[in-house]
Amino acid sequence: MPSIYLSPPDISARDHASVDAVLTSNWVAPVGPALDAFEAAVATRAQRKYAVALNSGTAALHLALQILGINSGDAVVCPTLTFAASANPICYLGAEPIFIDSERRTWNMDPELLEEALKTHDNIKAVIVVHLYGQCAEMDHILELCARYEVPVIEDAAEALGASYRGRPAGSMGTFSFFSFNGNKIITTSGGGMLLANERDQIERARYLATQAREPVAHYEHKAIGYNYRMSNLLAGLGNSQLTDLDRRITTRKAHFDAYQRALGNIPGIDFMPIAETNAANYWLTCLTVDPVISGSSRDSILAALAQADIEARPLWKPLHLQPIFQNAKCFGGALATQLFDRGLCLPSGSNMSDDQRQLVIDTIRYEWL
Template identity: 35%
Template sequence: MEKLIPLSVPNFAGKELEYVTRAVETEWVSTGGRFIKEFEEKIAKYLKVKKADACQSGTAALHLALWLSGVGKDHEVIVPTLTFIAAVNPIKYQGAEPVFMDCDDSLNMDLDKLEEFCQKKCFLSKEGLINQRSKKVIKALIIVHVFGNMANMERVMYIARKYKLKVIEDATEALGSYCTKGEYSAKFAGTIGDFGAYSFNANKIITTGGGGMLVAKDIALAARAKYLSTQSKDDPLYYIHDEIGYNYRMTNLQAALGLAQLEQLEDFIEIKTKNYALYKKELETIEGLDLLNFNKETRPNYWFYSLMIDKEKYAFNRDELLQKLYQRNIQTRPIWGLIHQQKPYLNNQSYQIERASYYLERVLNIPCSTNLDEQKVLTVIQLLKDFSSQRGI
């Protein structure tokens, strides 16, 4: 059996042990300590924003963004069906309901269908955009930058302004991706909409083990996010709380790890870019396989690599190839199950879901860790070439 080549694992090549040890030695291991503030400040500087608020997870960041967007009972939020369910569940936390949108060929939300839905299936009133079917106000739009591939934010913001929607960018997979052309040139994913959420889960481009970060265009709302995430503590000495808050703070241990990871972020992106290019070049020689492209007007972080399988031309379909690679100790993953088909969301509205189903059946994510060297990439490629000759066997 070949040595395991995992899908996406952390790379601790920097000062992680040094910083975490320092946090332990000072005994600041919980939700207080200097590493939290330093991590927030350095993320904010990297993203070129005024303030960033560390929190427990990307999900927590999204929940806070919805709360601060005024989303509540009897509201709706437009979301993609092709995403991880964490982008959708916080809507339910607020008592609101999602409306599901299809993806385009970048796997991001189909903006043509989004605009068509707003124009033909809704109407504007003094309360905001009203869904003709439910008669509810559509309060916000969650745009997910899938696998680090930025959506067309110029178009997103145009639609949002036209239809009075708050924009929450789920940049949990896209830390380091930024626009290179147009109105938002040099703007990072997560910093263009009203709110941006990031995740530092173990498989993300940098990790704190678990954890997230929220940024807000309105600095007052960013400050309010910090207040809400720390149990809405009005007096820290006498424990006075004037509002319901959340235990959403990151720990100092996590922040120490994240700080060391952040110092290596651009190096990690360089590695991912190089490995993507190698995969892309070699896979072009295999009939029936290709890597999906990243949007040309961006500098992506190349977080995940999406292998497109033509079931008519390649030897195996998605699930067969997944099993063949698993047998050779190569870890891969299909796209998430579409959210509008999940049991908790079967009764929610969806709009012309077509491409998402198409890609769900044909895409596998293949190994993309930042500690993946050229030889391991070539090992994966060689297996894919070997399998291609087995058509009909």
């Protein structure tokens, strides 16, 4: 059996045809009709008015922070249990990241600790909320707090396209939101991202900055520092096709989660990531924790057994307050995120993984207890 990967691209004949159509049109330059269509389709899915497609989710966050006026001397709040790209753009602008621990119900940002940070730091100018592993954070509480302190919210929905929170799509709730279409995400454009908002002038400013801040004149005129951040029309052709398959992918990934939970959930010491709303997550990755005292095994021994079977699995995100580059950053709490990292792993969850492949993953893990 070939290698089983964590979350590989799921490419169909329809995807090939969509990209082929763009190639046939010869419209492979940075902008074009496929790009316009992709922006409109994602905005509709996220119930947003405006969107601009970019070359990464990191670029989207960088632009959002810049448009909000973040600069040196400011602080920006971010969860500690996330990928470094959720915090790096804060540093691009010379601002200070402040990290917040997880809460147990969703593993996302703890609103109680967020309130503590907002109370004690008067230089917080934005809050980045990450919807971790395809499940939304406790947005009602977080949005209420940020409104009270007059701090804008940026939704890092990089992992959460197709998820929802109490009937509202992931990416519909902050001042800004963004998605990632990296190769391991639930849909992919190879590399790419998208920034969304409900204010036209904010997205037009992002579009301007993302195209080298070129002025609308015949020659090349620049009145601001810009970036080469736009997605290409060719990659958008892949995105348009992938997006039409999003609901099937969510259904398939949920089936993986359910099968893993049925097969492994009765093993003492194994606990799956809690899902607050069963039909609201997009189940991007199936995540679990292993208590070494109760189970008699460990996260690392399971990872080693899977690797021996040529199965890719990963630890949960290493908390940012434990990363060497952020060792001097302020963190509110941190114990839960640290425990989740020490015990947690992500299992293969791709929408093109077969039932036989999934069973091999299950059998390999269960063998640890035979």
